[in-house]
Amino acid sequence: MSGLSLLLLLTGALLVLALACYALFLWRRVWARQREQAHAAEQRHQRLGGDLQVLAGSLLEGQLPLIEGAIRIKVLLDNYDSTLSQDARCEVFHRLFAATAHVPTHADWKALDRAERRQHEKHFNELELQHKAAARSAARWLLDEGLAQTRKRA
Incomplete structure (x- = not known):
């Protein structure tokens, strides 16, 4: 083997080694990012679970209006665990959400005239009477069983 061939072979081997080291460096960054994302997802899941406990407790204690609580719980459940959200025992939250989806919120609510607001409030009262026990x-089921089951699966 000539000197030039040996030099080219050594240069190629060094290049392959350098590329392998760089690939390892990049993979370590990917693995670190995956760990960070998993940690962030776990923290988000725990935070949503805590928020659901607070909302469900507040709804039970009467510290939160039924319609508002049901809407908030439904939205958080969808983000927390879609399987839990689709449980038949949580259907009431979906029903109340769908029944009030057309109602304007925030600035649009304030822009309504009094008659329209009263009409919506009357509808809220009817929904509350109809669904209060189920909600x-x-x-109660979420606090006692639903959220605990989800934590066990995680």
């Missing part, structure tokens, strides 16, 4: 039962 309270669903909130």
Whole structure:
């Protein structure tokens, strides 16, 4: 083997080694990012679970209006665990959400005239009378069993 061939072979081997080291460096960054994302997802899941406990407890204690609580719980459940959200015992939250989806919020609510607001409030009262027991039962189930089951699966 000539000197030039040996030099080219050595240069190629060094180049392959350098590329392998760089690839290892990049993979370590990917693995670190995956760990960070998993940690962030776990923290988010725990935070949402805590928020759901607070909302369900507040709904049961009457510290939160039923319609508002049901809407908030439904949205958080969808983000927390879609399987839990689709449980038949949580259906009342979906029903109340769908029944009030057309109602304006925030600035649009304030822009409504009094008659329209009263009409929506009357509808809220009817929904509350119709679904109060089911919503309270669903909130109690979430606190006692639903959220605990999800934590065990995680």
